[in-house]
Amino acid sequence: MLEILENYRDGILETIFGNVNHCVVVVDRDGFVSYMNDSYCDFLEVDKKLVPGKHVTEVIENTRMHLVVQTEKEEIADLQYIRGNYMIAHRIPLRADGKVVGALGMVLFRDTEEWLKLNSHIRDLLLELETYRNQMKKLSGVSYSLHDIVSSSSEMHLLKDKIKKVAPGNVSVLLRGESGTGKELFAHSIHHLSERNTKPFVKVNCAAIPEHLLESELFGYQEGAFTGAKKGGKPGKFQLANGGTLFLDEIGDMPLQAQVKILRVLQEGEMDAIGSVHPQKVDVRIIAATNQPLEGLIEVQKFREDLFYRINVVQVDVPPLRKRPEDLRVLAKYLLEKVTQLTGKRVIDFEETVYDCFLQYHWPGNVRELENVIEAAVHLTSNEMIELDDLPDHIKPDAYLLHDQQSLKAIMETTERQVIERTLKKVQGDKTKAAELLRIGKSSLYDKVKKYGL
Numbered sequence: 008m009l010e011i012l013e014n015y016r017d018g019i020l021e022t023i024f025g026n027v028n029h030c031v032v033v034v035d036r037d038g039f040v041s042y043m044n045d046s047y048c049d050f051l052e053v054d055k056k057l058v059p060g061k062h063v064t065e066v067i068e069n070t071r072m073h074l075v076v077q078t079e080k081e082e083i084a085d086l087q088y089i090r091g092n093y094m095i096a097h098r099i100p101l102r103a104d105g106k107v108v109g110a111l112g113m114v115l116f117r118d119t120e121e122w123l124k125l126n127s128h129i130r131d132l133l134l135e136l137e138t139y140r141n142q143m144k145k146l147s148g149v150s151y152s153l154h155d156i157v158s159s160s161s162e163m164h165l166l167k168d169k170i171k172k173v174a175p176g177n178v179s180v181l182l183r184g185e186s187g188t189g190k191e192l193f194a195h196s197i198h199h200l201s202e203r204n205t206k207p208f209v210k211v212n213c214a215a216i217p218e219h220l221l222e223s224e225l226f227g228y229q230e231g232a233f234t235g236a237k238k239g240g241k242p243g244k245f246q247l248a249n250g251g252t253l254f255l256d257e258i259g260d261m262p263l264q265a266q267v268k269i270l271r272v273l274q275e276g277e278m279d280a281i282g283s284v285h286p287q288k289v290d291v292r293i294i295a296a297t298n299q300p301l302e303g304l305i306e307v308q309k310f311r312e313d314l315f316y317r318i319n320v321v322q323v324d325v326p327p328l329r330k331r332p333e334d335l336r337v338l339a340k341y342l343l344e345k346v347t348q349l350t351g352k353r354v355i356d357f358e359e360t361v362y363d364c365f366l367q368y369h370w371p372g373n374v375r376e377l378e379n380v381i382e383a384a385v386h387l388t389s390n391e392m393i394e395l396d397d398l399p400d401h402i403k404p405d406a407y408l409l410h411d412q413q414s415l416k417a418i419m420e421t422t423e424r425q426v427i428e429r430t431l432k433k434v435q436g437d438k439t440k441a442a443e444l445l446r447i448g449k450s451s452l453y454d455k456v457k458k459y460g461l
């Protein structure tokens with residue numbers, strides 16, 4: 008057996024994988040393609056002879072093969088956004104002599120349509136499930152699950168794994184991260200994956216409710232509690248969420264008085280509606296979110312330390328978009344499809360220069376800002392491909408050159424820095440590849456990386 012494998016390795020690989028309908032790819036330890044079968048080459052429309060030796064990220068859109076070699080963890084039946092649709096793929100680390108030497112990737116279904124066709128017998132089931140899911144969303148107020156969180160970065164992958172682990176329990180979760188990073192999507196997903204998912208998911212935006220109304224919003228009131236109180240009283244968000252999950256968004260803006268009351272509910276499981284003399288039992292799971300440094304608010308006595316420890320049982324940090332450039336392409340495509348479906352306008356993709364521009368911009372408003380930029384571009388463009396001209400000026404790389412009165416040397420250096428930074432991001436920090444792409448010597452690239460502190 009060993010002899011056959013050693014002498015006829017390529018022939019055997021080709022016989023096993025070459026004749027199957029599935030797409031198969033093998034990469035080495037550094038993520039360079041060692042083998043790709045005919046089905047995969049045909050699907051990607053690439054020349055089979057040119058593929059070996061290329062980095063897998065250059066050949067396969069949104070691939071995670073190079074990451075699987077690093078994480079050494081298999082990914083089974085993962086959804087991967089490619090050529091305008093989701094395909095279903097396995098990625099398995101290849102081990103030899105106790106270490107990972109590469110990875111094997113197999114596409115089980117090239118798109119979700121193929122999956123549905125091949126599985127006509129479960130199609131009805133899927134449709135039925137979808138109907139129930141929609142009904143449940145309406146009943147419980149949940150509109151997103153982990154599947155709706157589009158990403159291809161390892162940071163988000165790890166985060167989703169963490170969510171899957173903490174969701175089933177009853178522990179309080181504190182979601183931290185800049186505005187627009189997707190904290191609310193994670194809150195929905197936690198509820199969706201918990202045993203409480205048939206019960207309500209209720210959101211309170213602590214920053215949007217005026218301070219004097221917050222308490223009655225949270226705890227409700229009894230009839231006649233104050234002048235102007237509604238007949239029959241009004242239930243608060245805690246009562247509405249009973250048995251389910253209460254999502255306290257922007258918890259850093261919660262007034263101190265309301266914080267004391269919330270703490271009591273969390274500690275004793277009971278609350279008082281305004282004007283009521285009898286405490287009421289409530290059972291809610293708390294998920295809180297903030298983009299403020301709560302520790303700083305504790306120091307200036309705007310946030311209670313005891314409440315902080317109660318809600319911060321598990322902390323989930325959602326990274327800003329600029330720290331996960333691998334997500335930009337998949338997110339941009341996903342959001343483009345979302346926007347075009349709503350507007351009905353046919354726009355199919357972005358020019359490569361637009362993706363480059365997205366990579367160099369720092370996205371202070373994160374995914375929400377990306378969505379707004381794409382929405383505006385779809386409205387402005389007259390083409391099927393979004394071009395640089397369709398983007399707002401402030402995110403374009405040359406906006407700096409047009410608006411700033413600086414010396415030519417300073418402008419050239421800024422441009423050089425941006426180009427190097429962008430190229431390094433594109434090749435995941437591989438300096439040899441970056442030097443090749445920029446057609447400069449490796450030592451020259453090292454000097455510039457040092458000079459600009461990249």
Ligand SMILES: Nc1ncnc2c1ncn2[C@@H]1O[C@H](COP(=O)(O)OP(=O)(O)OP(=O)(O)O)[C@@H](O)[C@H]1O
Pocket residue numbers: 155156157158184185186187188189190191192193256296297298338374375378
């Ligand atoms: N990974 C993602 N995949 C798909 N859509 C996303 C993703 N992340 C964010 N979004 C979208 O971006 C927008 C902002 O997300 P969300 O409201 O969850 O952010 P947030 O962190 O809660 O913001 P804020 O702190 O301002 O409340 C929403 O329209 C959401 O659907």
